[in-house]
Amino acid sequence: MTDKTFDIVIVGAGIVGATLARxxxxxxxxxxxxxxxxxxxxxxxxANSAMIHAGYDDQPGTIKADFCPIGNRLYxxxxxxxxxxxxxxxxYVCGFDDDDRxxxxxxxxxxxxxxxxxxxxxSGETLRRREPYASGDITHALRAPTGAVINNFxxxxxxxxxxxxxxxxxxxxxxxxDLLLSADGAEVVGVATNRGRLFxxxxxxxxxxxxxxxxxxxxxxxFFIRPTRGEYYIMDKRIGSLVNSFFFACPTPKxxxxxxxxTAENNLLIGPTSIxxxxxxxxxxxxxxxxxxxxxxxxxxxxxxxxxAITAFSGLRANPDTKDFIVNVLxxxxxxxxxxxxxxxxxxxxxxxxxxxxxxxxxxxxxxISFIPDPTFIPERKHTPRFEMxxxxxxxxxxxxxxxxxxxxxxxxxxxxxxxxxxxxxxxRTVAAVKxxxxxxxxxxxxxxxxxxxxxxxARELGVSCEEITRHGGHSRYLxxxxxxxxxxxxx
Amino acid sequence: xxxxxxxxxIIGAGPAGVAAGIGAREAGAEDVxxxxxxxxxxxxxxxxxxxxxxxxxxxxxxxxxxxxxxxxERAHKxxxxxxxxxxxxxxxxxxxxxxxxxxxxxxxVTAKATVLAMGCRERPLGAINVPGSRPSGIFTAxxxxxxxxxxxxMPGHRxxxxxxxxxxxxxxxxxxxxGARVEGVFELMPWAGGLRRNIAQCLNDYGIPFYLSQTxxxxxxxxxxxxxxxxxxxxxxxxxxxxxxYIACDCLLLAVGLIPENELSRMAGVDIHAATGGPVLNxxxxxxxxxxxxxxxxxxxxxxxxxxSQEGVAAGRNAALYAAGILEKPVRRIEVRGGRNVRLxxxxxxxxxxxxxxxxxxxxxxxxxxxxxxxxxxxERRQRYVRPGEMNEIHLKGAALQALxxxxxxxxxxxxxx
Ligand SMILES: Cc1cc2nc3c(=O)[nH]c(=O)nc-3n(C[C@H](O)[C@H](O)[C@H](O)COP(=O)(O)OP(=O)(O)OC[C@H]3O[C@@H](n4cnc5c(N)ncnc54)[C@H](O)[C@@H]3O)c2cc1C
Ligand SMILES: Cc1cc2nc3c(=O)[nH]c(=O)nc-3n(C[C@H](O)[C@H](O)[C@H](O)COP(=O)(O)OP(=O)(O)OC[C@H]3O[C@@H](n4cnc5c(N)ncnc54)[C@H](O)[C@@H]3O)c2cc1C
Numbered sequence: 001m002t003d004k005t006f007d008i009v010i011v012g013a014g015i016v017g018a019t020l021a022r023x024x025x026x027x028x029x030x031x032x033x034x035x036x037x038x039x040x041x042x043x044x045x046x047a048n049s050a051m052i053h054a055g056y057d058d059q060p061g062t063i064k065a066d067f068c069p070i071g072n073r074l075y076x077x078x079x080x081x082x083x084x085x086x087x088x089x090x091x092y093v094c095g096f097d098d099d100d101r102x103x104x105x106x107x108x109x110x111x112x113x114x115x116x117x118x119x120x121x122x123s124g125e126t127l128r129r130r131e132p133y134a135s136g137d138i139t140h141a142l143r144a145p146t147g148a149v150i151n152n153f154x155x156x157x158x159x160x161x162x163x164x165x166x167x168x169x170x171x172x173x174x175x176x177x178d179l180l181l182s183a184d185g186a187e188v189v190g191v192a193t194n195r196g197r198l199f200x201x202x203x204x205x206x207x208x209x210x211x212x213x214x215x216x217x218x219x220x221x222x223f224f225i226r227p228t229r230g231e232y233y234i235m236d237k238r239i240g241s242l243v244n245s246f247f248f249a250c251p252t253p254k255x256x257x258x259x260x261x262x263t264a265e266n267n268l269l270i271g272p273t274s275i276x277x278x279x280x281x282x283x284x285x286x287x288x289x290x291x292x293x294x295x296x297x298x299x300x301x302x303x304x305x306x307x308x309a310i311t312a313f314s315g316l317r318a319n320p321d322t323k324d325f326i327v328n329v330l331x332x333x334x335x336x337x338x339x340x341x342x343x344x345x346x347x348x349x350x351x352x353x354x355x356x357x358x359x360x361x362x363x364x365x366x367x368x369i370s371f372i373p374d375p376t377f378i379p380e381r382k383h384t385p386r387f388e389m390x391x392x393x394x395x396x397x398x399x400x401x402x403x404x405x406x407x408x409x410x411x412x413x414x415x416x417x418x419x420x421x422x423x424x425x426x427x428x429r430t431v432a433a434v435k436x437x438x439x440x441x442x443x444x445x446x447x448x449x450x451x452x453x454x455x456x457x458x459a460r461e462l463g464v465s466c467e468e469i470t471r472h473g474g475h476s477r478y479l480x481x482x483x484x485x486x487x488x489x490x491x492x
Numbered sequence: 493x494x495x496x497x498x499x500x501x502i503i504g505a506g507p508a509g510v511a512a513g514i515g516a517r518e519a520g521a522e523d524v525x526x527x528x529x530x531x532x533x534x535x536x537x538x539x540x541x542x543x544x545x546x547x548x549x550x551x552x553x554x555x556x557x558x559x560x561x562x563x564x565e566r567a568h569k570x571x572x573x574x575x576x577x578x579x580x581x582x583x584x585x586x587x588x589x590x591x592x593x594x595x596x597x598x599x600x601v602t603a604k605a606t607v608l609a610m611g612c613r614e615r616p617l618g619a620i621n622v623p624g625s626r627p628s629g630i631f632t633a634x635x636x637x638x639x640x641x642x643x644x645x646m647p648g649h650r651x652x653x654x655x656x657x658x659x660x661x662x663x664x665x666x667x668x669x670x671g672a673r674v675e676g677v678f679e680l681m682p683w684a685g686g687l688r689r690n691i692a693q694c695l696n697d698y699g700i701p702f703y704l705s706q707t708x709x710x711x712x713x714x715x716x717x718x719x720x721x722x723x724x725x726x727x728x729x730x731x732x733x734x735x736x737x738y739i740a741c742d743c744l745l746l747a748v749g750l751i752p753e754n755e756l757s758r759m760a761g762v763d764i765h766a767a768t769g770g771p772v773l774n775x776x777x778x779x780x781x782x783x784x785x786x787x788x789x790x791x792x793x794x795x796x797x798x799x800x801s802q803e804g805v806a807a808g809r810n811a812a813l814y815a816a817g818i819l820e821k822p823v824r825r826i827e828v829r830g831g832r833n834v835r836l837x838x839x840x841x842x843x844x845x846x847x848x849x850x851x852x853x854x855x856x857x858x859x860x861x862x863x864x865x866x867x868x869x870x871x872e873r874r875q876r877y878v879r880p881g882e883m884n885e886i887h888l889k890g891a892a893l894q895a896l897x898x899x900x901x902x903x904x905x906x907x908x909x910x
Contacts, residue, residue, distance in 0.1 A: 234618070238758075284625045287709065287731075311618030313626070392582075392590065396598040403594035408529060408579040431628075446616035448632045452639055466645055471628035475715035478628050479645040480742065483670050 005199045006030040006169075007369045009191050011176045011214055012206035013037075014045035015152070015347050016339045018159035019354035020204060025166035028374045032198055033160070033168060034191070036175035038473020039433035041156040043208040045347065046436075047283060047315025048230070049259060049272060050152040051246055053345040054091065054144035056111025056119060057256070063325045065114045067349035067356070072146055074351035075155070081380035082162055084154040085264040091147030091246035092127060094300060095140040100250040104142045111144070118145040133242045133301050147246050151264040152347060153436040154383060161426065162381040166374070170427070171195070173473060179203060179217040181333050188218070188335030201368040202361065204337040209280045209318040211326070211340030218336040223320045225341060227280050230272025231289035231314040233297075236444050239308050240266035247300045256344070258296025260304070265413075265439065270297035270304065277316065285312045310444050319343045327353055329364040337361065384422040384437060388414035409457070410450040412443025417457060424461045431455065432472040455479070494599070498523035498573075499815045500808065501589060501603035503580045503756065506535020507797045508788025508804035509609030510563045513572035515808025516607070521815055524572050524808075525601065527591055529579040534560035535611055536634070536789075537797060539641045542662055544689075548798035556797070563801060583760040587783045604815035607807055608757055608771065608779070608786035612750040612793055614659070617711075620748050622654075624711030627718070633659040633747040640666060648743020652720050653677040654708045658686035658795070658881070660747020665694035675739050676701040678708060678722055680729055683857045685747070686881050687795060708744065709736065717742050750793045760784060765840055767830070768792045773839040775848040776819060777807035785811040792838045792851065795883045799851070820844045826893065831867075831906025833858075833878075842903075846890040854878045854907050864907045868900060878907045 008024060010017045013035035024031045035042065055069035079086040095104050104121055111119045124138045164170055173195070180190040180197065190199035205214040212225040240262055247260040261269045273289045290312055297304050320326060320341030330336040337360075339353055346353075362371050385398060387405060398418070399406035405418035415438045420428075423437035431447070434440050434454050441447030441454065455478050459466045470476045499521040502509045505528035516524045532538055537545070540556030547553055550562065567574075575593065582590035587606035592598045614632035629648055631639070636647040637659060649672050653660045656679040664674045677695060682705045684691055695702050703722075709731050710721040724735035752770040754762075763772040763780035770791040771779040777787050787807035788800040813819040822843035828850060830837055837852035850866070857879045864884050865872040870893070871886050878884060886905060896903075 281714070282625070284711075285623045287623045290621060290623060307619070309618055309621060310616065312621065312623070392598065395592070399592055399594075399597040403597070406592045406594045406597050407577070408581070408592070411529065411579065414581060444616075445613045445632075446618055448614050448616055448635045451631070451635055452643055456643070466643070470715075472715070476628040477716060479639065480648050481646045483640055483644045483646055 003197045003199065004032070006032045007200060008032070008202040008204060009034060009198050009200040010204045010206055011191065012043070012208055013040045013156070013160060013170065014043045014206060014208050015041065015156050015159070015350040016208070016342050016353060017204070017206035018156045018163070019350040020206065020339065020357055021163035021168045022159040023354040023358050025163040025168045026374060026377045028372045029369060031163070031168040032171060032200070033163070034171045034174040034176060034193060034198070036173065038173050038470070039428065039430050039436060040160065040172070041153060041436070044315050044318060045152060045156050047232070047313050048152060048344070048347055049261060049269065050150050050263060050347070051091070051259075051261065052086065052148040052150050053348045054111065054119070054147045055114045055116045055345075055348075056107045056142070056144060057251070057345065058110075058114065060110060060113040063327060064345065064349060067325070067352035068345045069114055069116050070352035071349040072148070075148065075150060075348070078351065082158040083381060083383040084158040085151040086148050087262070087264050088148045089245045089262055090143060090145045091248065092131070092141040092143055093248045093250060094127070094134070094138040095250050096137050097139065101140050103250050104140055107142055116144065116146065119143065131243060131245065133303055134247070135300055135302050138300070149246060149261060149264050150347070157437065158381065158383065162378070165381055166377055176207070176214060179336070186332055186334060188333045202335045202337060202365055204339060204357070206339045208342065209316050211318060211338070212320070215338060215340055218330060218333055220330060220336070220338070223322045223326055223341055226319045226321060227277045228317040228319045229275050229277050229283070229289070229314050230317060231285045231293055231312065232269060232271030233290065233293055233309045233312050234263070235268040235270065235304070236308040236310050237266050239305060240268050242268055242301055242304065249296070249300060258293055258299075260297050260301045267310070268304070270294070272315070280316065283314045283316060285314050289314070311446055317343050325349070325353065327357065327360070329360055335365065335368055384419045384426070387416045387419060409453050410438070410440035410443065412445050413439040415440040415450070420454065420457050421461060424458060429458070429462065430470050430472050431458065431478055434458065496525065496599065496601045498525045498601065498603045500524045500605050500607065500811045501601050502526040502607040502609055502808070503589070504528060504535065504609035504611055504790070505533040505574060505576070506609060506611050506788060507537060507560065507563065507800040508611070508790070508807070509535070509607065510560070510567050511801040511804025512607045512609055512787055512808030512811065513567045514563070514570045515805035516812040517570040517572055519809040519812035521812035525603075526572060526574045527578045527580050527589070527601070528574065528576045531577055533564050533574060533576060539634070539637050541641050542666070545797050548796070549801055559797065580756060583756040585761045585781060587760065587781065604783065605811035606784050607811050608784065608790050609788050609804060610753040610756065610790045612752045612789040614746065615749040615751055617746060620746070622708050622711055625714055627711070627713035627716050629713070629717030629742050630711065630744045631746070633657065633663045633745045636745050637663055637666070640670060646670060646672065647745070648672065648717070648741070650675060650741045651743040651745055652708065652722075652739055652741045653745045653747060655679060655746055655748035656685040656691070656702070657747035657749060658690050660745055661686045661690040661694040663745055663747070664700050665698055668698050668700065674700045675741055676703055678703050678706045680707045680725060681705070683879070684881055688879065688881070707731070711744065717744060720744055750789065752790050752793065754790060757786070757790070767835045768838060770838070772841070774841045774843045775839045775846070776810040776844065777803065777839070778810065778814070783814060785814070792836055795881065799883065820846070823894070826896070826900070827902040829902050829904045831904050833907050834905050837905055842888070842893060844890070845894055848888045848890070848893070850886045850888065850905060851883050852886065852905050853883055854880055856880070858907060858909055860909060862907055862909050865905070867904045867906075868896070870903060874910065
């Protein structure tokens with residue numbers, strides 16, 4: 001990559017970078033988003049509870065408390081035009097005794113102060129009438145009807161994809177190495193990456209768990225990140241209907257605790273733990289963590305069967321020591337913008353943060369960039385077709401129009417070759433990216449069957465050999481070479 | 493695309509489905525259609541290029557593809573119709589099917605009787621809860637087998653195999669032949685999951701270490717697999733502190749069990765047996781939905797494909813008889829149960845008047861003289877051993893079953909020392 005010039009460079013293509021990029025793409029600005037990962041989302045936005053919180057959790061007066069309910073509303077509004085999956089399931093915070101009841105009252109009040117609609121406290125009996133598998137020990141629950149679950153992969157892709165359609169450039173496998181400053185250090189002039197320099201008068205730090213290190217490059221050491229791991233299990237769709245809503249237990253000082261939730265695709269998600277980590281990218285799971293997940297989940301829904309787990313994963317929260325989001329424009333170096341330490345409920349808040357940042361930049365950075373609305377802005381986009389979700393008639397039509405949509409590749413999630421080719425056309429380069437786009441390999445056999453075929457299709461579409469295909473970029477090559485007799489098959 | 497109407501529709505063209513097609517035609521069904529989602533016929537046996545098939549069916553030792561070739565020839569001669577690259581994605585409770593393929597698009601197949609022959613899939617890593625990272629280089633043994641035998645690619649250079657199912661054992665040898673190193677096979681249980689003959693021929697003959705009561709407790713590596721930690725386990729299968737050992741490897745193969753593939757069966761409302769994970773059957777291979785039949789690994793995981801073919805023929809025959817309205821009507825219903833050492837067995841109930849063969853697997857091995865039996869007093873055979881990796885058969889005489897007093901509504905299978 002040779003040096004390029006932009007108006008704004010966003011560092012990090014998580015939900016924060018993605019929503020901001022899309023918001024900026026409504027203006028006649030040259031915007032670049034860089035991310036060191038091979039496929040997005042890759043940080044916290046990839047591995048989280050995917051809950052669009054109602055907004056009763058946060059102390060009134062914090063930035064989080066302001067943004068969360070607005071973000072919630074924006075996702076509801078944007079799900080259709082941006083075509084990501086949002087399931088309005090509502091949530092329950094469950095109490096087990098009188099202390100918890102007091103806590104629930106407090107959350108109720110807090111929620112009302114944050115203008116969260118529809119909150120109510122119901123009895124354990126009422127809860128169990130609606131949710132027959134809820135524990136008999138639950139005495140009360142706070143219902144929040146606007147809580148929703150989202151397909152977090154699709155949401156990040158949707159914002160980025162729409163931003164790209166509107167002219168934003170995305171650079172993957174592009175790591176910020178240093179900030180470029182003017183000679184006197186007073187102004188931002190761009191970024192240096194592993195793939196060359198990008199010049200821009202404005203740089204936005206949306207680097208998640210690395211956001212304190214990026215802020216350091218601008219001389220901002222007002223906060224540091226304490227990466228906090230959360231581990232999960234995903235369970236088979238067959239038991240997805242054990243719960244209809246998102247289940248929390250009363251929060252403890254450690255956090256919101258283990259939850260039981262339906263996912264946007266009707267799997268069951270249980271987790272997360274909350275353990276501070278020394279490293280910033282170790283998303284392993286541990287025996288202790290997973291045991292804690294099971295115990296916590298069974299406290300809410302005792303009948304969760306263990307043999308229905310299809311996979312385990314973990315994500316790292318970018319918890320800042322300041323305990324609140326860091327959203328600001330620095331005076332010096334001018335042009336440096338923080339959207340840092342976006343901890344939970346950061347996914348929910350992201351669209352609101354993006355709107356706020358744009359206003360902030362208009363106000364503070366007007367001399368550096370001008371915000372002229374772009375008349376050609378297209379506010380909507382389509383995801384690749386979700387074949388499994390289509391009606392029989394729609395399936396028929398699609399399959400007739402393009403036979404590749406009649407070729408099933410992932411049988412567990414019913415993903416067709418057409419979808420995979422489309423995802424590759426739109427930028428998927430790895431087996432993981434195909435999975436993020438289409439859910440191929442996300443089902444109960446976890447790619448056992450479709451893995452070889454996805455590798456094949458990637459190689460074919462990208463015009464490379466199967467050995468060059470990686471699982472998730474970097475050194476994660478899927479296969480290590482050819483067999484001895486490959487050479488005798490006349491294929492090469 | 494025009495929808496189709498047939499007498500017998502069969503889902504899956506592995507040994508079970510191909511044989512069911514033959515059985516159905518031989519029993520007089522006119523239109524017999526086998527739907528297969530893969531490009532080629534043969535099911536899992538396409539990738540089983542090792543010998544060991546056909547000793548029972550053909551009295552000679554064949555490879556998987558050779559074995560299937562013979563059955564497929566027979567099926568073509570018998571007039572069985574096949575559609576490949578055709579995925580059945582939905583099954584209605586009347587047994588009718590929604591199918592799609594690139595030539596015909598989405599179409600509907602109605603049949604007077606349907607045979608489930610979808611086989612099984614392998615348990616993935618997530619299902620067995622091994623903590624650690626998720627780098628590339630972790631495959632189920634069957635996926636690796638497909639890569640090596642059909643696509644010509646190597647999954648890794650230094651491999652650890654978790655679980656001693658037959659596919660894992662066979663892949664251990666296969667990888668050694670391809671010049672890779674196999675660090676060992678680790679089995680959680682105190683006994684082998686696969687056949688004794690495979691342990692001898694695939695591990696011992698190649699000096700591949702085999703560890704019982706050991707498991708992988710952690711996966712290491714961020715991009716590509718770098719190693720695994722293994723440890724011994726106690727009687728409750730919990731890792732024993734102090735026994736951990738790190739093994740460098742770039743590939744982990746899983747041979748930790750097979751799960752019958754019954755999503756379609758569930759959609760159609762077929763009763764599924766809690767232990768086998770396959771449809772509950774009577775001796776006619778008939779599910780709880782009378783027009784739906786089932787055979788092969790979709791019912792219970794078999795150890796030998798020869799048995800699967802044999803069962804497939806019978807299931808196809810019964811489906812054809814049902815389609816013609818001449819399948820024997822139930823006379824009485826006897827439930828089959830497993831005793832202390834038996835959880836997996838098929839069929840689970842007996843309704844007719846004829847002789848019946850019941851297949852079952854033991855939970856724990858008995859490595860000394862023992863007997864397998866069906867109570868009350870229906871069958872007994874002495875054996876030198878019974879092992880979980882091997883299927884046992886019990887033969888019940890129709891006359892003896894019919895002679896049971898009315899009050900007897902269950903029979904029990906078991907194996908015990910003598
Ligand atoms: C376990 C867990 C559960 C959660 N549950 C919820 C929930 O239910 N609801 C909710 O609203 N929120 C939840 N959150 C919080 C939410 O996930 C985060 O707030 C949100 O995803 C943060 O987005 P982000 O864009 O700031 O960061 P990220 O998604 O982490 O994105 C940062 C990106 O920056 C890139 N990057 C970093 N450094 C560099 C560099 N030097 N150069 C280039 N690129 C770089 C990274 O590769 C990454 O892609 C949860 C978080 C976790 C971990
Ligand atoms: C990886 C593996 C290796 C094995 N190796 C050996 C061995 O070495 N020796 C041995 O004796 N036994 C072996 N077995 C067991 C033996 O292969 C089986 O007993 C036998 O293949 C079972 O036959 P089947 O017809 O029931 O299933 P399969 O052979 O699995 O055939 C099922 C067929 O159904 C098709 N199908 C499934 N769902 C659909 C759908 N919705 N629509 C259309 N088609 C569908 C599948 O594509 C497949 O072709 C192995 C099994 C596996 C899984």
